[in-house]
Structures are given as C-alpha cells and as structure tokens.
Amino acid sequence: MAGNTPDFPDRLRAAGLRPTRQRVALARVLFEGGHRHVTAESLHAEVKATRMPVSLATVYNSLNQFRDAGLLREVVVAPGRSYFDTNTGHHHHFFVENDGELHDFPSEKVTIAGLPTPPKGTRLSRVDVIVRVRR
Amino acid sequence: MAGNTPDFPDRLRAAGLRPTRQRVALARVLFEGGHRHVTAESLHAEVKATRMPVSLATVYNSLNQFRDAGLLREVVVAPGRSYFDTNTGHHHHFFVENDGELHDFPSEKVTIAGLPTPPKGTRLSRVDVIVRVRR
DNA sequence: CAAGAAGATTAGAACTATTCTAATCCTTGC
DNA sequence: GCAAGGATTAGAATAGTTCTAATCTTCTTG
Ligand SMILES: [Mn+2]
Ligand SMILES: [Mn+2]
Ligand SMILES: [Zn+2]
Ligand SMILES: [Zn+2]
Numbered sequence: 001m002a003g004n005t006p007d008f009p010d011r012l013r014a015a016g017l018r019p020t021r022q023r024v025a026l027a028r029v030l031f032e033g034g035h036r037h038v039t040a041e042s043l044h045a046e047v048k049a050t051r052m053p054v055s056l057a058t059v060y061n062s063l064n065q066f067r068d069a070g071l072l073r074e075v076v077v078a079p080g081r082s083y084f085d086t087n088t089g090h091h092h093h094f095f096v097e098n099d100g101e102l103h104d105f106p107s108e109k110v111t112i113a114g115l116p117t118p119p120k121g122t123r124l125s126r127v128d129v130i131v132r133v134r135r
Numbered sequence: 136m137a138g139n140t141p142d143f144p145d146r147l148r149a150a151g152l153r154p155t156r157q158r159v160a161l162a163r164v165l166f167e168g169g170h171r172h173v174t175a176e177s178l179h180a181e182v183k184a185t186r187m188p189v190s191l192a193t194v195y196n197s198l199n200q201f202r203d204a205g206l207l208r209e210v211v212v213a214p215g216r217s218y219f220d221t222n223t224g225h226h227h228h229f230f231v232e233n234d235g236e237l238h239d240f241p242s243e244k245v246t247i248a249g250l251p252t253p254p255k256g257t258r259l260s261r262v263d264v265i266v267r268v269r270r
Numbered sequence: 271c272a273a274g275a276a277g278a279t280t281a282g283a284a285c286t287a288t289t290c291t292a293a294t295c296c297t298t299g300c
Numbered sequence: 301g302c303a304a305g306g307a308t309t310a311g312a313a314t315a316g317t318t319c320t321a322a323t324c325t326t327c328t329t330g
Contacts, residue, residue: 055310061289116240131262190281278326298302
C-alpha cells in the first residue's frame with residue numbers, strides 16, 4: 001500500500017492548480033474516502049467544520065476549477081442547484097426527488113441500445129441516465 | 136377532421152384551470168402546432184408578441200400550474216434554468232450544450248436494459264435519458 | 271343580468287444560487 | 301527574503317424564480 005496515500009498538494013499541482021490551503025482543505029474533504037456528491041453549500045459547511053476558514057466564493061471558484069480540470073463532474077438534476085460529483089468515470093444516477101439525494105450506479109450492467117444519431121453538425125459529448133425515484 | 140379543432144378554454148377547464156385570457160393566450164402559443172420546449176423568458180417574449188399583455192409572474196404561475204395539471208413536463212438539463220416541454224409522453228432528449236437547444240427523440244426505439252432496482256423504500260418515478268452533444 | 275365571492279393577474283419586492291469586483295493576502299521562483 | 305503573479309475574500313451584483321398584497325376577472329347564484 002506504499003505510495004497509495006493521497007498527496008493532495010501533488011494532485012492539485014498535477015491538475016495545474018496551486019495547492020493553496022483552501023484548495024487542499026477542499027480536496028481533502030472531497031477526495032479522501034469514497035465518492036461524494038456535494039453542493040457548494042454542503043461542501044462549504046463541511047470544510048468550515050474542519051476549522052479551516054474558506055469563503056463561499058472560494059468554494060464556488062474551486063468547484064468550477066476542479067470541474068474544469070477534470071477532478072469533478074457537474075450533475076444537474078433539480079432546478080436551482082448544481083451537484084458536483086467526485087466520481088468522474090462512466091456511471092449514472094438515482095435521484096431521490098423527496099430529499100434531493102443522489103446515488104451512483106455503475107454503467108457497466110446498463111445497456112442503452114437504439115439511440116438515434118446526433119443532430120447534423122453535432123458530436124456526442126455524454127449520455128446521462130437519471131433514474132428518478134420517490135419515497 | 137371535425138371536432139379536431141383545439142378549444143383551449145375547454146382544455147383548460149378539463150385540466151381544472153379557469154380559462155382566463157392570459158392562460159388561453161399561453162395555451163395557444165404552447166399547444167397549437169407541434170411540440171415545444173420553452174423557458175419562462177422565451178414564452179413570455181412569444182406571448183407578448185401576440186399583443187396580449189401577460190406579466191412574467193403569470194407566465195411562471197401558468198407554467199407551474201400547467202405542469203402540475205399534467206399539460207406540461209419540466210426538464211432540467213442545464214444549471215440555472217428550467218425548460219417546459221409540451222410533449223408529456225415517453226421520450227428522451229438531445230441537448231445541444233452550445234446553444235441550449237433541446238430536441239426530442241422517441242423512446243420507442245431506445246432500449247435500456249439492466250437498470251438496478253431502486254434504493255430500499257423508493258418507487259420509480261421516471262427515467263430520463265439526456266444525450267448531450269456539442270457543435 | 272347584478273352582485274358577490276372566489277380565484278387570477280400584476281408590479282414590484284424578496285429570495286436563492288451563483289458570479290463578479292477590487293482590495294488584500296499567499297505561494298512560488300529566484 | 302522578495303518580488304510578481306495568482307488566490308482569497310467580503311460584499312455587491314446578477315439571473316432565475318417566487319412571494320406579497322392590491323387590483324381585476326371570472327363564475328355562481330338569485
Ligand atoms: Mn458553473
Ligand atoms: Mn417550479
Ligand atoms: Zn455520481
Ligand atoms: Zn421533449
């Protein structure tokens with residue numbers, strides 16, 4: 001297991017981002033442990049609980065930068081707020097409409113057949129499957 | 136073709152909504168002609184062009200009421216704005232990320248196999264497939 | 271058809287999520 | 301250590317949407 005410890009400053013540098021204290025604190029919350037789905041507000045609350053002062057503006061800046069660097073992906077499932085997903089691989093989502101929870105499911109077992117070809121002059125970017133459920 | 140003329144006051148009454156002048160004007164723009172994908176702002180611009188004065192608040196109210204009555208469905212594909220879809224049947228969407236355009240495609244030919252069962256205590260509500268494309 | 275009651279519309283204020291501004295602060299390469 | 305450029309921040313600004321409460325319309329009933 002040597003070399004498996006995540007070095008957040010290095011990971012940020014590798015992504016072309018300076019490892020500032022705020023970005024390292026955010027990366028820690030986001031990337032140590034399993035995959036996460038966070039909103040700007042929920043991440044802000046979590047990182048503040050670690051006693052590292054980070055402004056909400058920096059949370060937004062960092063989420064957008066992490067996404068642009070490919071460390072996160074943005075998921076839009078409900079009007080009014082964006083989720084950011086630490087799982088950047090191919091997968092799809094359950095969305096529990098009552099409480100706004102997002103859960104991954106692997107795209108391996110899912111087969112989508114018969115998708116029409118993209119409109120003239122466009123290239124496929126991504127296929128999102130959102131399974132909406134209610135309690 | 137007799138009896139095929141859409142009577143918007145009657146359609147609104149059948150949906151449990153009073154056929155006010157504003158709602159009839161909005162229904163006309165939305166439902167005469169083929170299926171549409173509109174935003175509140177785009178619909179407001181269109182209905183104002185018919186010289187019927189309708190406030191933006193009424194456009195929002197009506198869109199939400201039409202959706203609650205099952206005349207429209209709401210589609211969330213991009214952060215910050217909702218689309219309303221006059222096609223309430225089963226179908227999926229192309230989303231052209233550059234210009235924000237939505238296009239339908241029928242769900243008939245699309246087969247989705249191997250979806251996992253919903254999380255414990257939840258019931259399936261809807262499955263959305265969004266094919267994101269870029270120019 | 272005349273009221274009157276219930277419901278709808280509206281302007282503008284309020285609200286929420288997000289971005290911007292521009293002043294201060296940190297990180298980095300020398 | 302010292303710039304210099306990048307990052308952070310508070311607070312203002314913006315965009316989409318909802319709310320408030322006053323006015324207006326539609327519908328029911330006599
Ligand atoms: Mn963004
Ligand atoms: Mn709504
Ligand atoms: Zn995910
Ligand atoms: Zn559609």
